[in-house]
Amino acid sequence: MPQIPEKIHELTVGQLAARSGAAVSALHFYEAKGLIGSRRTAGNQRRYGRDALRRVAFIRAAQRVGIPLATIRDALSELPEERTPNREDWSRLSATWRAELDDRIKQLGRLRDHLTDCIGCGCLSLETCVLSNPDDAFGERMAGSRLLPLRREPADESS
DSSP states (O other), X not given: OOOOOTTOOEEOHHHHHHHHOXXXXXXXXXXXXXXXXXXXXXTOOEEEETHHHHHHHHHHHHXXXXXXXXXXXXXXXXXXXXXXXOHHHHHHHHHHHHHHHHHHHHHHHHHHHHHHHHHHXXXXXXXXXXXXXXXXXXXXXXXXXXSSOOOOOOOOTTO
């Protein structure tokens, strides 16, 4: 891994990619989504502050546990500009994400346990389909599938 001297305060996109393990295209994507920022040189080249290394590490760690990028962006926007997320930030944010992750784990467990039923059905219209009708929410109001678009009958042109 290339070392960056302490006196260098800005990184090229290649240096940031090499140090963070993220692809250059991912860094451009993160920047387009407002997760990291850069400045442009007179030659229109991107330069990232050293704090971008920790921000990218934070983004990638959150992504690995299934946090959507929009949620990560919202979390990073709460931090003062130019400050990198620290241990306390991660602790606070991960605590707020825990309930969301627990819910997702529960949903994935139900999906795993009932997936073969849905594949066998083929039309996702089982009474309690965990994919299209979790907890049979639609069955309380009416019978049959309500997630498929209703077909309109053609108007009778003979009248």
